[in-house]
Amino acid sequence: MIKEGEWVLLWRNSRSNYLVKAGKNRFNTDCGYLDLEQLKGREFGREFFTHTKNKFYLLKPSLECVVMRGFKRRTQIIYPKDAAFIISKAGIFSGSRVLETGTGSGAMTAFLAAAVMPEGKVYSYERNPDFYANACNNLASAGLLDYVVIKNKEVKQGFDEEAVDFVMLDIPAPWELLGPVCRALKKGRKLASILPTVNQAERFVLDLEAKGFVNIEVFELWARRMLFRQGRSRPEQLMHSHTGYLIFAAKVFVS
Ligand SMILES: C[S@@+](CC[C@H](N)C(=O)[O-])C[C@H]1O[C@@H](n2cnc3c(N)ncnc32)[C@H](O)[C@@H]1O
CATH class of the missing domain: 3.40.50.150 (Vaccinia Virus protein VP39)
Structure with a gap:
């Protein structure tokens, strides 16, 4: 489960992906915003949708x-x-x-x-x-x-x-x-x-x-x-x- 302050790679495709931390703020993507608070408690590998219903996957980022x-x-x-x-x-x-x-x-x-x-x-x-x-x-x-x-x-x-x-x-x-x-x-x-x-x-x-x-x-x-x-x-x-x-x-x- 994703914890407070943990890094998450929001993945839509190779041009639209973001490294974020599960936390308190709103985060703007190129296809809608999402609330970083709502990442907490989710499972890596699951889908997550922005306010405009665009789908990202929640990936566990590598150290690289x-x-x-x-x-x-x-x-x-x-x-x-x-x-x-x-x-x-x-x-x-x-x-x-x-x-x-x-x-x-x-x-x-x-x-x-x-x-x-x-x-x-x-x-x-x-x-x-x-x-x-x-x-x-x-x-x-x-x-x-x-x-x-x-x-x-x-x-x-x-x-x-x-x-x-x-x-x-x-x-x-x-x-x-x-x-x-x-x-x-x-x-x-x-x-x-x-x-x-x-x-x-x-x-x-x-x-x-x-x-x-x-x-x-x-x-x-x-x-x-x-x-x-x-x-x-x-x-x-x-x-x-x-x-x-x-x-x-x-x-x-x-x-
Ligand atoms: C190229 S950077 C190192 C980058 C680091 N390997 C990395 O991957 O982030 C070189 C650093 O060595 C430090 N440095 C150079 N000579 C030093 C010395 N004699 N004692 C301590 N630090 C030194 C510099 O201040 C600089 O921050």
Whole structure:
């Protein structure tokens, strides 16, 4: 049953759909309004009609949908295609302890939290107080704040945590944090970073090699949404063609 404050995807078709929260206000769609109060207590998957008798379905939104459409963005975010791949290579599970900087808008934090919950924790650092407050709100709205410790703190002074299972760096100069990362990360475990330019990626790879990291891998991922219509199916014209280079490396005992 849909509860007060829960996200709901109102679905009519691919052009007419809305991410809303069950609550108190009236909500206007392109084909009539509805009362968000009346969503409470309904079942996901059921029909719901606007005042002009237009039919929507009540869908349970994915975390990808909540992050992309429900989160307020104050920074560039890590897109779901990259986040999913990072998590698949991170070696983290429910119960893992993860370090992250910077939190930004909390998009990657949300995907990490969903991977380590309910036993694990994400410790995420953000130096900008406005971005910190926004990320806290975003994570609370996704119901994930219990699995995250966000710190409004500059990381150059180092991390408070030790023996973490994975480190995620989304900052412009991750090589500046290799010292603190080496102290916090368990041996045999990975770090990941995302960098927008090939120059930054190359610099980071060289520094990782110099520090003795192994299993260094770099990827760029593309995800193309497809249009399927009988006899004229093809990829959509527009896409997020470049998001960033993903870099992975494992820490080992250095002899
Ligand atoms: C691109 S944003 C991160 C976006 C985030 N990964 C997401 O998916 O929403 C980079 C953030 O790192 C923060 N930052 C950069 N250097 C930092 C540092 N040394 N310590 C703490 N935060 C830092 C910036 O303030 C910015 O909000």
